[in-house]
Amino acid sequence: MREIDAGLIAEAVARMCVEANVNLPEDVKGAIEAARREEKWPVAKNVLDRLVENYSVGGGTPICQDTGAACVFLEVGQDVHINGDLTEAVNEGVRRGYREGYLRKSIVGDPLRRVNTGDNTPAMLYTELVPGDKMKITVAPKGFGSENMSRIAMLKPSDGVEGVKKFILETVELAGPNPCPPIVVGVGIGGTFDKCALMAKKALLREMGSHHPDPFYAELEGEMLEKINALGIGPQGFGGRTTALAVHIETMATHIAGLPCAVNINCHVTRHVTEVL
Amino acid sequence: MTKRVTAPLTKEAAAELRAGDSVLLSGVVYTARDAAHKRLCELAAEGKPLPFPVEGSVIYYVGPTPARPGQPIGSAGPTTSYRMDAYTPALLRLGELGMIGKGRRNGEVIAAMKETGAVYFGAIGGAGALLSRCVKSAELVCYEDLGAEAVRRLEVEDMPLTVVIDSQGNNLYETGRADYLASLKGIE
Numbered sequence: 001m002r003e004i005d006a007g008l009i010a011e012a013v014a015r016m017c018v019e020a021n022v023n024l025p026e027d028v029k030g031a032i033e034a035a036r037r038e039e040k041w042p043v044a045k046n047v048l049d050r051l052v053e054n055y056s057v058g059g060g061t062p063i064c065q066d067t068g069a070a071c072v073f074l075e076v077g078q079d080v081h082i083n084g085d086l087t088e089a090v091n092e093g094v095r096r097g098y099r100e101g102y103l104r105k106s107i108v109g110d111p112l113r114r115v116n117t118g119d120n121t122p123a124m125l126y127t128e129l130v131p132g133d134k135m136k137i138t139v140a141p142k143g144f145g146s147e148n149m150s151r152i153a154m155l156k157p158s159d160g161v162e163g164v165k166k167f168i169l170e171t172v173e174l175a176g177p178n179p180c181p182p183i184v185v186g187v188g189i190g191g192t193f194d195k196c197a198l199m200a201k202k203a204l205l206r207e208m209g210s211h212h213p214d215p216f217y218a219e220l221e222g223e224m225l226e227k228i229n230a231l232g233i234g235p236q237g238f239g240g241r242t243t244a245l246a247v248h249i250e251t252m253a254t255h256i257a258g259l260p261c262a263v264n265i266n267c268h269v270t271r272h273v274t275e276v277l
Numbered sequence: 278m279t280k281r282v283t284a285p286l287t288k289e290a291a292a293e294l295r296a297g298d299s300v301l302l303s304g305v306v307y308t309a310r311d312a313a314h315k316r317l318c319e320l321a322a323e324g325k326p327l328p329f330p331v332e333g334s335v336i337y338y339v340g341p342t343p344a345r346p347g348q349p350i351g352s353a354g355p356t357t358s359y360r361m362d363a364y365t366p367a368l369l370r371l372g373e374l375g376m377i378g379k380g381r382r383n384g385e386v387i388a389a390m391k392e393t394g395a396v397y398f399g400a401i402g403g404a405g406a407l408l409s410r411c412v413k414s415a416e417l418v419c420y421e422d423l424g425a426e427a428v429r430r431l432e433v434e435d436m437p438l439t440v441v442i443d444s445q446g447n448n449l450y451e452t453g454r455a456d457y458l459a460s461l462k463g464i465e
């Protein structure tokens with residue numbers, strides 16, 4: 001049994017909230033720059049140049065003003081004992097990180113009565129037990145311009161792969177210029193209603209352009225990226241090739257009666273940082 | 278070609294802008310998101326004056342990150358505009374002439390824009406760091422309790438924008454995409 005102090009967790013989360021909002025991951029930068037090289041439409045090239053300029057500003061300025069809901073994913077080794085309150089430690093980390101990093105507080109405590117909590121808590125916390133004695137923490141601030149354009153469908157088994165493709169394309173089409181394209185498209189297929197949505201969200205954490213281990217789905221990812229980039233929406237919706245930077249699909253077993261499909265849209269500010277304690 | 282535009286706008290200046298134009302905007306803009314729009318419209322409905330001069334005004338849909346010491350503002354890119362659609366026609370009829378945001382507008386907003394001669398500008402969504410550099414000063418106007426969503430008066434200089442919907446209702450989200458797709462077929 002390994003002991004991890006809750007204070008350490010809070011410290012890590014605070015540090016990661018700031019880091020994630022200020023520095024775009026290298027793979028996301030690489031994807032934007034690769035898209036810029038391939039883009040031929042002048043207006044689109046110009047927008048992509050501006051995006052590169054934007055994430056190069058530095059000085060601790062957040063890349064985007066929507067510093068997001070603090071999505072925190074924990075993989076806790078089952079041989080770890082946490083000294084202190086885990087949820088409170090994560091919230092304390094978010095509170096500190098958002099204050100010290102001059103990040104925006106974008107959370108209302110109640111969805112209908114809508115009063116800002118003032119410190120960006122509570123975190124959207126996902127906890128999973130895994131073998132081992134380590135703790136892996138991923139902080140992924142999620143902007144809502146793109147979150148609002150996400151959708152889930154309980155498709156019928158007879159809808160099959162064509163139904164899935166149609167739903168993904170329809171979602172991107174409906175989103176159009178709203179989620180700050182170029183976008184990253186996270187897709188969950190299978191599971192239950194809730195598991196499916198979670199897979200779509202987790203798909204956004206993957207290394208940009210990485211593929212599903214099953215060649216069938218890896219091919220589907222490639223095909224969907226091509227189809228999305230043939231829509232012509234382009235960066236910011238001003239027209240062009242680069243509508244999406246990547247399509248990531250996650251899958252799992254499901255019920256004989258169902259074919260859940262979730263599409264979680266992320267923007268070009270696809271932020272996430274991981275640390276292992 | 279880039280056009281230089283000053284805020285507040287005049288009807289004449291607004292009328293000259295066309296969807297697709299690149300613009301550098303300088304002058305005074307006011308920030309407001311949905312929560313502030315709701316309150317502004319409630320004031321207007323009661324026949325009360327708005328807390329800033331609305332005639333010719335340009336409203337920037339932004340909720341910035343807090344300013345670091347010594348800086349006027351934090352990251353300051355646009356938020357998605359459709360959330361303001363329900364409130365926009367009322368403000369346009371009071372004299373608002375420009376809006377800065379990102380994303381589609383509904384038919385009622387576009388109809389009201391044509392009626393009043395207003396313009397909708399797109400700022401690059403997600404370019405909050407870059408756009409913050411165009412803000413020279415920021416001053417609280419009202420609704421401090423809304424935090425990032427408070428109304429602020431910003432002085433901006435050479436803010437890079439694109440005219441998305443002009444006062445005739447031309448819409449870059451439609452034409453830009455159609456032009457690009459046509460270029461692929463070589464039938465421009």
Ligand code: SF4
Nearest residue numbers: 064143145180267403
């Ligand atoms: S969708 Fe993404 S890039 Fe656009 S404003 Fe929200 S967080 Fe920023």
